[in-house]
Amino acid sequence: MDRKICEAAVELYAKEGWGRFTFEAVARLAGVGKPALYLRYPSKEELLISSIATLNRVDDEIDTGSLHSDLLQYVREAFEFRLSALGTAFLRMMADQLYHPELREPFHERVVRKKILSVRRIIERAKERGELPRSMDTNILLESLDGAVMNRVNGTRLVSRKRLRAMADEYAETLVRMLLEGASAGALLPSGPTTIRES
Structure with a gap:
């Protein structure tokens, strides 16, 4: 699940940019519930930076x-x-x-x-x-x-x-x-x- 979330976050940001980067959109693309994201990341900044750092x-x-x-x-x-x-x-x-x-x-x-x-x-x-x-x-x-x-x-x-x-x-x-x-x-x-x- 962690990998799916990171890949979805990076894919969404690459396509849509920061203005449209939301927990809801990442959860939808990753096929997971929003609670799974909120348990792991305190903010959308942390979600994005952590995802890039993990995949890099x-x-x-x-x-x-x-x-x-x-x-x-x-x-x-x-x-x-x-x-x-x-x-x-x-x-x-x-x-x-x-x-x-x-x-x-x-x-x-x-x-x-x-x-x-x-x-x-x-x-x-x-x-x-x-x-x-x-x-x-x-x-x-x-x-x-x-x-x-x-x-x-x-x-x-x-x-x-x-x-x-x-x-x-x-x-x-x-x-x-x-x-x-x-x-x-x-x-x-x-x-x-x-x-x-x-x-």
């Missing part, structure tokens, strides 16, 4: 022993994520949290922060193995990976997404190769401040 596979550590293989797996998983209802919900939440402060802190703490830390560990291990220079800008590399995948998926029409999924491996190989060639040539080394610090 940030605890599945990628560690193949090779930076190239780690990044290939990461990009492939990023494609699947962005093409799913969870990826659409994540994208919606990135916009909604700007206008709904009650979503902002729990979303960043329980979802965004964990996601960033999990992939940051890939880069830090690569630096320890000598596969990347220690001075390389980790943020730019991560943003290049995620930004490329997000733009490719969001810029593709729904009718073409099946073909896009079939091309994911080829795209991952090209993207990772280009980024690592750039890193080895020093293109991803910092030339000035690259991190915005929130006050």
Whole structure:
């Protein structure tokens, strides 16, 4: 039942957004009674954030022993994520949290922060193995990976997404190769401040 509720919550939010996200609608889509939701979640904010956090596979550590293989797996998983209802919900939440402060802190703490830390560990291990220079800008590399995948998926029409999924491996190989060639040539080394610090 917990899984059904989480999947229904994410699917509903991905399709309808925060304005139409209600306990009643989630219960109806999940095929459960509203009391089952009220027993588990004190608010609709908690219902949504918990559902996204539960379905987001940030605890599945990628560690193949090779930076190239780690990044290939990461990009492939990023494609699947962005093409799913969870990826659409994540994208919606990135916009909604700007206008709904009650979503902002729990979303960043329980979802965004964990996601960033999990992939940051890939880069830090690569630096320890000598596969990347220690001075390389980790943020730019991560943003290049995620930004490329997000733009490719969001810029593709729904009718073409099946073909896009079939091309994911080829795209991952090209993207990772280009980024690592750039890193080895020093293109991803910092030339000035690259991190915005929130006050």
